[in-house]
Amino acid sequence: MESTPSELKALKRQIAAAAAREGLSYAKIARICGVHSSQVSRICRGEFRRISQNVLQVCSALGLSGPFATPDMQSDRGWRQVEASARRLWEASDRDSDRVSRLLEVIGTFRSKP
Numbered sequence: 001m002e003s004t005p006s007e008l009k010a011l012k013r014q015i016a017a018a019a020a021r022e023g024l025s026y027a028k029i030a031r032i033c034g035v036h037s038s039q040v041s042r043i044c045r046g047e048f049r050r051i052s053q054n055v056l057q058v059c060s061a062l063g064l065s066g067p068f069a070t071p072d073m074q075s076d077r078g079w080r081q082v083e084a085s086a087r088r089l090w091e092a093s094d095r096d097s098d099r100v101s102r103l104l105e106v107i108g109t110f111r112s113k114p
Contacts, residue, residue, distance in 0.1 A: 003051055011055075012046035018062035019044045033061035 003011070019029070026044060030037035035054045042048065043058045 008049070008051075011051065011059075012048075014064055015044055015055075015058065015062065016046060018059075018064055022062055024062075029058060029061050033057040 024032075026041045027037045029035075029044070030040045033040070035043075035057050039054050040058055043055055048055055
């Protein structure tokens with residue numbers, strides 16, 4: 001994906017800030033997003049020139065929506081708590097994805113009640 005130098009600079013800052021905020025190791029981020037830990041390390045250090053699929057995967061694992069995070073999601077404390085809780089439940093295994101799916105189903109039943 002082609003981006004302007006200022007867009008890339010902003011994204012690099014967002015990735016670094018999200019990685020610091022989440023407190024996840026590069027290995028943990030790699031397990032979540034399926035990108036090799038050496039690539040995750042490089043991306044989190046801002047060592048990329050374009051928005052590749054790997055960059056998008058790391059963004060997703062860090063809770064950044066799309067290539068650039070929306071300010072409202074970054075600043076919404078409740079949303080960050082939900083994301084952090086979901087990450088603690090899910091370690092990128094089939095068992096953990098089942099747990100998250102069950103949790104979302106239960107939440108859905110709460111929402112559908114009057």
